[in-house]
Amino acid sequence: MRIIKSDLNIDFLKIKMLATVTSVVLMLASIGLLATKGLNFGLDFTGGTLVEVGYEQDADLDAVKSQLANAGFDKVVVQNFGTSKDVIIRVAPIEGEDKDKIGTKVFEALKQASGENIDLRRNEYVGASMGEELTEQGGLAILVALICILIYVSVRFEWKFALGSVAALAHDVTITLGLFSLIQMEFDLTVLAAVLAVIGYSLNDTIVVFDRIRENFLKLRKAEPTGVVNTSLNQTLARTIMTSITTLLVLLALFFLGGATIHGFATALIAGVLIGTYSSIYVASNVALALGITKEDLMPPEVEKEGADQDALI
Amino acid sequence: MLYNQQTVRPINTYAGWKYAMLVIVLALAILYALPNIYGEDYALQVSGPKGGPVAAEMFEQIEQNLKDNGVEIKKSTNEDGRALIRLFDSETQLKARRLTAEFLRDKGDFGVALNLAPATPEWLENLGGSPLKLGLDLRGGVHFLMEVDMEQAISKKEDQYIDDFKSLLREQKLRYASVVRVNDVGLVARFRDEETRDSAESEIRQRFNELNTRSRETGELYEVVITIPQVKITEIKDYALQQNIATLRNRINELGVAEPLIQQQGAERILIQLPGVQDSERAKRILGATATISFQLVNESAGYNPSRAPAGAELIKEEDTGINHAIRKSPLISGEHLTDANVGYDENSMPQINVNLDSEGGAKMLAMTSKNINKPMAIIMRESKGIYEEVDGELKLVDTKLVTNVVSAPNIGAALGSSFRITGRFSPTEARDLALILRSGSLIAPAYFVEERTVGPSLGKQNIELGKTSIIVGFIAVLIFMLIYYKVFGLVANIALTSNLVFIVALMSLIPGATLTLPGIAGIVLTVGMAVDANVLIFERIREELREGTNPAQAIHNGYDKAFSTIADANITTLIAALVLFGIGTGPVKGFAVTLFLGILTSMFTAIVGSRAIVNLIYGGKSLKKISI
Numbered sequence: 001m002r003i004i005k006s007d008l009n010i011d012f013l014k015i016k017m018l019a020t021v022t023s024v025v026l027m028l029a030s031i032g033l034l035a036t037k038g039l040n041f042g043l044d045f046t047g048g049t050l051v052e053v054g055y056e057q058d059a060d061l062d063a064v065k066s067q068l069a070n071a072g073f074d075k076v077v078v079q080n081f082g083t084s085k086d087v088i089i090r091v092a093p094i095e096g097e098d099k100d101k102i103g104t105k106v107f108e109a110l111k112q113a114s115g116e117n118i119d120l121r122r123n124e125y126v127g128a129s130m131g132e133e134l135t136e137q138g139g140l141a142i143l144v145a146l147i148c149i150l151i152y153v154s155v156r157f158e159w160k161f162a163l164g165s166v167a168a169l170a171h172d173v174t175i176t177l178g179l180f181s182l183i184q185m186e187f188d189l190t191v192l193a194a195v196l197a198v199i200g201y202s203l204n205d206t207i208v209v210f211d212r213i214r215e216n217f218l219k220l221r222k223a224e225p226t227g228v229v230n231t232s233l234n235q236t237l238a239r240t241i242m243t244s245i246t247t248l249l250v251l252l253a254l255f256f257l258g259g260a261t262i263h264g265f266a267t268a269l270i271a272g273v274l275i276g277t278y279s280s281i282y283v284a285s286n287v288a289l290a291l292g293i294t295k296e297d298l299m300p301p302e303v304e305k306e307g308a309d310q311d312a313l314i
Numbered sequence: 315m316l317y318n319q320q321t322v323r324p325i326n327t328y329a330g331w332k333y334a335m336l337v338i339v340l341a342l343a344i345l346y347a348l349p350n351i352y353g354e355d356y357a358l359q360v361s362g363p364k365g366g367p368v369a370a371e372m373f374e375q376i377e378q379n380l381k382d383n384g385v386e387i388k389k390s391t392n393e394d395g396r397a398l399i400r401l402f403d404s405e406t407q408l409k410a411r412r413l414t415a416e417f418l419r420d421k422g423d424f425g426v427a428l429n430l431a432p433a434t435p436e437w438l439e440n441l442g443g444s445p446l447k448l449g450l451d452l453r454g455g456v457h458f459l460m461e462v463d464m465e466q467a468i469s470k471k472e473d474q475y476i477d478d479f480k481s482l483l484r485e486q487k488l489r490y491a492s493v494v495r496v497n498d499v500g501l502v503a504r505f506r507d508e509e510t511r512d513s514a515e516s517e518i519r520q521r522f523n524e525l526n527t528r529s530r531e532t533g534e535l536y537e538v539v540i541t542i543p544q545v546k547i548t549e550i551k552d553y554a555l556q557q558n559i560a561t562l563r564n565r566i567n568e569l570g571v572a573e574p575l576i577q578q579q580g581a582e583r584i585l586i587q588l589p590g591v592q593d594s595e596r597a598k599r600i601l602g603a604t605a606t607i608s609f610q611l612v613n614e615s616a617g618y619n620p621s622r623a624p625a626g627a628e629l630i631k632e633e634d635t636g637i638n639h640a641i642r643k644s645p646l647i648s649g650e651h652l653t654d655a656n657v658g659y660d661e662n663s664m665p666q667i668n669v670n671l672d673s674e675g676g677a678k679m680l681a682m683t684s685k686n687i688n689k690p691m692a693i694i695m696r697e698s699k700g701i702y703e704e705v706d707g708e709l710k711l712v713d714t715k716l717v718t719n720v721v722s723a724p725n726i727g728a729a730l731g732s733s734f735r736i737t738g739r740f741s742p743t744e745a746r747d748l749a750l751i752l753r754s755g756s757l758i759a760p761a762y763f764v765e766e767r768t769v770g771p772s773l774g775k776q777n778i779e780l781g782k783t784s785i786i787v788g789f790i791a792v793l794i795f796m797l798i799y800y801k802v803f804g805l806v807a808n809i810a811l812t813s814n815l816v817f818i819v820a821l822m823s824l825i826p827g828a829t830l831t832l833p834g835i836a837g838i839v840l841t842v843g844m845a846v847d848a849n850v851l852i853f854e855r856i857r858e859e860l861r862e863g864t865n866p867a868q869a870i871h872n873g874y875d876k877a878f879s880t881i882a883d884a885n886i887t888t889l890i891a892a893l894v895l896f897g898i899g900t901g902p903v904k905g906f907a908v909t910l911f912l913g914i915l916t917s918m919f920t921a922i923v924g925s926r927a928i929v930n931l932i933y934g935g936k937s938l939k940k941i942s943i
Binding site for chain 1 (some may be wrong): 766890894
């Protein structure tokens with residue numbers, strides 16, 4: 001079976017300008033959204049209390065809200081979680097003595113008011129300072145990952161490629177975050193992990209394309225850089241699409257069957273894989289081309305050597 | 315005769331030893347993944363006093379008691395300090411706990427906990443096989459993060475230094491105007507003349523060489539500024555943290571939790587995970603409980619093991635020996651004066667406990683002991699403990715009571731000051747425990763709850779179910795897709811992918827400390843998707859070679875060859891991302907990073923070496939007209 005015809009020769013770079021404009025617009029829009037609307041940070045980042053309660057029947061959210069108001073909790077967010085029987089209640093951090101007891105109090109209040117046999121499924125309390133620390137750590141993690149990757153790609157390829165791949169990563173991360181800002185889906189710790197996984201995935205894609213560009217530069221001696229890049233993109237297209245499909249297959253399974261707790265995780269990764277696939281074709285190689293890659297940049301002798309000692313390994 | 319040293323191997327064949335190695339590695343992976351299919355037994359875990367082992371006779375009695383009450387026992391073991399009674403269902407488990415708790419109520423300080431014990435067969439267990447350890451989000455339980463109040467730890471230490479400086483200066487007859495703490499400066503000792511100041515500085519420097527000193531003049535006063543260097547501050551913080559951890563560990567044993575986790579996290583925090591615990595309030599009450607110690611004199615006129623207390627004294631039992639002591643109510647030196655207690659060894663290398671008191675405590679101790687040489691002094695611990703009763707199958711806190719206990723009552727050998735040692739017939743373990751109790755009775759700095767997560771058992775079960783379903787569905791979807799798209803080669807990739815999953819499960823089961831969390835499952839799912847990437851790269855290369863007219867056998871060879879460096883580069887960069895995640899992340903992010911990291915390593919092995927071996931087996935060593943790809 002073939003998805004991509006074998007004699008494919010799409011002129012990807014014909015719409016280079018259009019792609020560049022699209023990417024820049026999307027990135028600016030994402031930054032704008034992040035600056036104005038921001039992310040809907042979850043408990044992990046904001047601090048506060050979250051209680052998940054399981055009812056026997058469909059829960060009446062308004063009743064839950066008024067029951068809590070009667071118990072003295074008026075600034076709460078009440079939502080269904082996963083099913084209509086599950087409710088999560090978020091209480092913003094309150095200054096006072098027993099901040100860590102709020103969860104239990106909320107549950108007791110609901111249990112008494114409803115008269116039903118309700119089930120405490122989750123009770124989480126995160127101190128406000130913890131959240132700040134996590135935001136710092138998360139940002140730091142993304143930054144450190146980007147720098148390490150920049151160094152590795154510089155060593156293995158060349159700085160122009162490294163910049164290209166990091167540009168693609170920044171592009172993917174920004175737009176994924178922008179999407180989360182747009183749909184205001186909760187951004188919790190698992191989503192942060194997903195964003196970091198997007199970095200890994202998108203990079204994987206980019207490296208495969210770069211590897212082929214390098215190989216073709218050495219093989220097609222007289223070709224133009226643009227031509228080489230285009231040929232490489234065509235040659236790797238089948239693989240790019242195949243891998244995206246298999247990854248998306250499992251992600252869709254997670255999205256539909258994984259339950260509400262990892263909904264955000266699956267959403268971030270699905271968005272990231274789609275954006276990552278696009279960016280490995282347009283952003284990474286475009287940036288590298290714009291920086292003016294030439295054949296001379298890519299003559300590291302160790303590439304040939306690596307192929308030679310493979311027999312021993314496999 | 316001459317032979318060519320290297321025999322030329324036909325194209326696309328592997329040496330026999332390579333197959334042997336692959337088979338062995340795979341067999342090992344299957345063996346260590348195996349414990350996961352046996353499930354878990356409902357079990358009762360009994361622990362002895364202070365979380366120690368249960369004596370063999372006592373364990374027999376417990377078993378007998380259960381049998382007498384009609385509880386059917388599946389299997390029971392009392393090994394490595396872990397007394398486990400396996401039962402058939404959760405109902406008998408609850409009944410057995412009630413019976414055992416009642417049985418042990420007046421027999422001492424035993425803990426009885428519900429547990430799920432892996433039902434791994436013995437032969438597998440002997441080979442080191444154990445199932446995956448599930449995180450709290452999958453098995454339910456309570457997670458706490460406590461933060462030690464380091465400001466208090468440091469200010470207490472500063473107070474103690476101030477006390478010590480004052481008594482040193484008094485001792486040396488150096489008149490000071492004041493010794494105070496000045497914010498952003500340090501500890502300041504003020505003098506009226508330069509000469510006194512200079513000799514005071516040299517005294518302080520001599521006695522407290524761990525501190526930094528400098529001198530200055532302000533107005534009419536001559537000052538010594540003493541600061542605690544960063545190294546010492548780190549030491550103070552670490553001490554406060556370790557002390558809290560030790561205390562918490564002691565208290566958690568009381569909670570009757572099967573496999574608690576108490577761990578330092580960063581420089582100021584302590585992570586506590588209590589699997590299976592649902593009542594977080596109760597856990598918090600116990601963890602936050604206070605114990606105090608005191609040094610008091612024994613009234614010997616009451617005789618040995620008295621049954622009535624003489625006037626001005628109270629009867630307190632020594633827990634370890636069961637002997638009563640008549641303890642004088644005053645004088646009393648309370649534990650707040652205690653600054654340190656460590657185990658040391660005397661000249662006969664017998665263990666001893668070195669105790670340090672602050673200067674006020676030292677003065678009191680001197681007054682109390684100088685008149686009572688050769689008489690016993692008791693070390694008494696008062697602890698508030700909860701009393702629990704079984705209501706509707708759940709333990710409920712009904713009351714708290716003050717438990718008083720004589721830890722030890724050694725004779726006073728000489729007049730004691732602010733630092734002295736307690737000797738006796740201690741074993742090293744007993745000495746360590748006693749030092750720990752002394753220290754824990756005088757926490758330098760309290761710890762606060764900064765994070766708390768309770769996951770109910772129903773949510774845990776649901777998370778496991780959902781995780782399993784999504785792995786299976788996603789996995790099968792990928793298998794079908796690969797089979798349709800790459801035919802025979804797709805089948806090869808599928809075998810590689812399946813063994814990859816076995817490898818991940820085996821490694822996760824083998825690595826101590828690796829726990830499977832929900833994000834971890836997501837990591838596995840993601841690896842399943844990405845693991846085929848290596849094979850896709852190879853197969854697309856082979857197709858390309860075929861299009862260019864290379865003969866099939868050579869195409870296979872070239873495909874694997876050329877794809878290799880690409881696969882390596884692509885995976886190493888993802889490995890970097892996983893490593894960064896592991897290094898910086900905490901909790902769930904770490905869980906995800908571990909599975910991603912392992913998944914990349916195993917997928918490289920199975921996709922490159924494993925799939926090549928199968929392809930070689932099918933197509934190797936002959937000239938081919940056509941291959942199914």
